[in-house]
Amino acid sequence: MLESEISAIYLSLLMGFLAVLLCLVPGVSLAWLLSRRNFPGKPVVETVVFLPLVIPPVVTGFFLIRLFSRHSLIGGLLADMGIRVVFSWAGMALAAAVMGFPLLVRTMRGALENINPRFESAARTLGCSPLRTFFTVTLPLAWPGIVAGSVLCFARALGEFGATAMVSSGTLGNRTIPLEIFHHYQTPGHEAEVIRLVVISLLLSAAALAASEMLINRYGASRYRSRH
Amino acid sequence: MVELDFQIRQGSYTLDARLSSTDQVTGLIGPSGSGKTTLLMALAGIIRPAVGLIGIKGGATFFDSGRGINLPIEKRRVGVVFQDDLLFPHLNVRENILFGYNRTEPGLRKLHPQEICRLLDLGLLLERGTGELSGGEARRVAVGRALLTSPCLLLLDEPLTGLDVRLRDRILAYLLRIKSELSIPMVYVSHSYSDILAIADSVALIDVETDSQSRKHARVAALGHPYDIIAEAGKIASVGPIETVIPGELVATDPEADYSVVRGEGIEMHVSPDREDSGKQCYVTVRADDIILSVGEVPKLSSRNVWTGKIGKIERLKDAYIVTLDVGSEIRAAVTAEAVRELGLQPGKTVHAIVKAKSLRAVVLGPDTG
Numbered sequence: 001m002l003e004s005e006i007s008a009i010y011l012s013l014l015m016g017f018l019a020v021l022l023c024l025v026p027g028v029s030l031a032w033l034l035s036r037r038n039f040p041g042k043p044v045v046e047t048v049v050f051l052p053l054v055i056p057p058v059v060t061g062f063f064l065i066r067l068f069s070r071h072s073l074i075g076g077l078l079a080d081m082g083i084r085v086v087f088s089w090a091g092m093a094l095a096a097a098v099m100g101f102p103l104l105v106r107t108m109r110g111a112l113e114n115i116n117p118r119f120e121s122a123a124r125t126l127g128c129s130p131l132r133t134f135f136t137v138t139l140p141l142a143w144p145g146i147v148a149g150s151v152l153c154f155a156r157a158l159g160e161f162g163a164t165a166m167v168s169s170g171t172l173g174n175r176t177i178p179l180e181i182f183h184h185y186q187t188p189g190h191e192a193e194v195i196r197l198v199v200i201s202l203l204l205s206a207a208a209l210a211a212s213e214m215l216i217n218r219y220g221a222s223r224y225r226s227r228h
Numbered sequence: 229m230v231e232l233d234f235q236i237r238q239g240s241y242t243l244d245a246r247l248s249s250t251d252q253v254t255g256l257i258g259p260s261g262s263g264k265t266t267l268l269m270a271l272a273g274i275i276r277p278a279v280g281l282i283g284i285k286g287g288a289t290f291f292d293s294g295r296g297i298n299l300p301i302e303k304r305r306v307g308v309v310f311q312d313d314l315l316f317p318h319l320n321v322r323e324n325i326l327f328g329y330n331r332t333e334p335g336l337r338k339l340h341p342q343e344i345c346r347l348l349d350l351g352l353l354l355e356r357g358t359g360e361l362s363g364g365e366a367r368r369v370a371v372g373r374a375l376l377t378s379p380c381l382l383l384l385d386e387p388l389t390g391l392d393v394r395l396r397d398r399i400l401a402y403l404l405r406i407k408s409e410l411s412i413p414m415v416y417v418s419h420s421y422s423d424i425l426a427i428a429d430s431v432a433l434i435d436v437e438t439d440s441q442s443r444k445h446a447r448v449a450a451l452g453h454p455y456d457i458i459a460e461a462g463k464i465a466s467v468g469p470i471e472t473v474i475p476g477e478l479v480a481t482d483p484e485a486d487y488s489v490v491r492g493e494g495i496e497m498h499v500s501p502d503r504e505d506s507g508k509q510c511y512v513t514v515r516a517d518d519i520i521l522s523v524g525e526v527p528k529l530s531s532r533n534v535w536t537g538k539i540g541k542i543e544r545l546k547d548a549y550i551v552t553l554d555v556g557s558e559i560r561a562a563v564t565a566e567a568v569r570e571l572g573l574q575p576g577k578t579v580h581a582i583v584k585a586k587s588l589r590a591v592v593l594g595p596d597t598g
Contacts, residue, residue, distance in 0.1 A: 116314070118310065118312075118314055119314055119316060121272075121274045121301070121314075122308070122310060122314040122316075123316075123327070124273075124274070124300075124301035124302050125272055125273075125274075125301055125302070125304075125306060125307065125308045125328075125374070125377075126302075126327050126328030126331060126373065126374075126377055127302050127305075127328050127331035127332055127377055128302055128331060129300075129302055132331075136327075137316060137318075140318045141316075141317070141318055143318075
């Protein structure tokens with residue numbers, strides 16, 4: 001395997017993990033808020049969060065560049081702190097996270113909505129504060145949804161092309177698997193590399209799915225199943 | 229032991245609850261949808277009233293809109309046994325019953341796992357998952373879980389609903405044991421008069437009226453001695469399944485017999501199963517659906533109770549006719565429109581009421597029966 005391919009696999013996995021890491025806490029919080037509370041502007045929040053699912057990823061990438069370029073307010077502030085977002089792996093992780101976020105929130109929201117809120121009331125009558133109720137009852141019951149949402153987010157980040165391509169510098173070490181595939185695809189005589197990366201990509205996605213199934217079975221549904 | 233005076237508004241539904249009871253167990257009856265559960269949820273703090281006051285008589289104030297008090301659920305120390313148990317599916321029985329115990333300040337723990345497990349026979353269930361419990365077992369676990377927070381008030385929302393007759397009597401026996409051994413005040417919601425008679429010291433009746441704009445107004449219509457309130461509730465046809473309650477005394481029977489006899493005013497009732505507490509005062513409950521009416525000669529029947537009397541009145545309900553007849557005591561039977569026509573039922577006519585001993589439930593009075 002070429003050095004560039006190993007670097008692409010490494011970068012893709014890193015992007016996947018970083019995206020989940022970035023999304024997890026805000027994602028669970030937002031999913032909980034959307035499933036349990038009504039607040040003014042809720043439809044707007046829902047739309048903005050789910051937007052990346054429907055607009056072309058390249059457009060999302062464009063917005064990210066505009067938002068984080070050195071000439072923008074946020075990008076300028078970050079640049080002053082020495083953080084470069086656009087054309088760096090930080091920007092790629094951010095792009096992956098933005099693309100994966102709606103999938104994570106959607107899945108977790110569904111899982112939270114499936115939990116009878118009266119379990120939470122019951123926990124409160126047993127002496128739990130709202131926060132404690134969330135950690136001892138809501139979160140464990142939503143576990144399969146949290147795992148599933150994280151895996152979807154991870155897989156999306158792993159395979160994200162459009163938005164990532166916009167913020168990536170495209171140079172060696174700045175290409176994830178899909179970018180690497182595209183790079184080789186454009187170069188005549190690199191069919192073998194393309195096929196190799198395609199297979200690796202498939203294997204990684206399948207492994208992520210299998211891992212999620214395992215986690216869900218281990219900590220989720222099976223504990224609720226009766227032995228009768 | 230509860231004191232409340234509050235109003236809840238939910239859309240077109242209003243509940244005005246005013247209730248003050250010093251008894252250990254306060255029963256709560258009323259038509260379905262009248263707001264019995266809503267009242268319990270307000271006591272627990274799960275539903276917040278629009279205005280009013282909720283508290284324990286001579287104790288904590290949970291809610292007082294005038295003074296801006298609204299104690300959060302977890303600070304009220306009110307135990308709730310929900311209608312559907314709500315045992316946590318991700319925890320086993322032991323973890324469930326210890327859930328509240330572990331979150332109760334050690335200084336406030338008056339009841340301990342060992343004692344509760346003995347009281348409710350939970351010992352053999354501890355390692356089981358909640359999905360592996362029968363209806364009666366799950367209910368006992370739910371009661372134990374609530375008790376282990378050492379609550380200052382225990383709310384029971386139809387704790388015998390969804391259980392078959394034999395299980396009902398068993399769970400009721402457990403609840404009576406709790407009542408006599410632990411002095412925890414309880415509010416007990418039920419639509420079965422026999423449960424209420426067995427366990428409650430006083431009963432509140434919630435009645436609901438629908439006005440011309442189809443807005444529902446519910447209120448506590450009466451509060452008093454269980455038998456009086458149930459007699460009152462009997463006049464409101466929409467309260468629960470229609471039951472007649474007849475007071476009487478258990479009479480000694482042949483020790484071989486598998487039934488007991490209860491003698492009421494002008495009526496003798498054969499009740500199954502056999503009870504050994506002869507001489508005791510009791511109430512017999514009979515459901516209107518369990519009574520068969522017959523006219524003319526009565527052939528030989530396997531049913532142990534055949535009472536003869538005159539029809540007082542016939543009322544039409546949504547899906548049945550309710551015939552009130554005087555067979556020494558007044559009882560109510562439910563019949564179809566066809567039966568009214570074919571038997572020529574009308575006020576003043578003499579009919580026989582036939583009931584199996586198995587359909588009658590005798591409830592012995594007093595908290596000292598546990």
